[in-house]
Amino acid sequence: MFADSENHLRLLRLKSRADWSAVWHPWNVLIPRRSIAGRLVHGQVWRRHDGRRWIYKKFIPLRQPT
Template identity: 60%
Template sequence: MSLDRNLKTIGPQSSWTDIWHLWTVIVPRRSINGQFVVGKVWRRRDGHDWIYKKFTEFDGEEAA
């Protein structure tokens, strides 16, 4: 039996780290009114680093 070394093995992390997913972040600083800064971003793993994109919400009626 010979093994094909060109096949990529898919580990348990590969399935969710290779796609963009919505992530809630809390920035460890306070806003003007004293609350923590909270927001949502798109996040994906690229090799060893995380890549972040701005998440903008839209109104469903305007998109139609």
């Protein structure tokens, strides 16, 4: 009976993070953070949550054709 009630609670549990946190999205960083490669990044970066922590990538804007 105890295991059965645990399963019901697990099914009723709400998501702990938003859907947008699982995809890469642009973000402004004021305090430098470590990127995936281990370098410091700041300013506009890509950010994603991997389930434990936020991870960052350098943001490189696309060049406009001239």
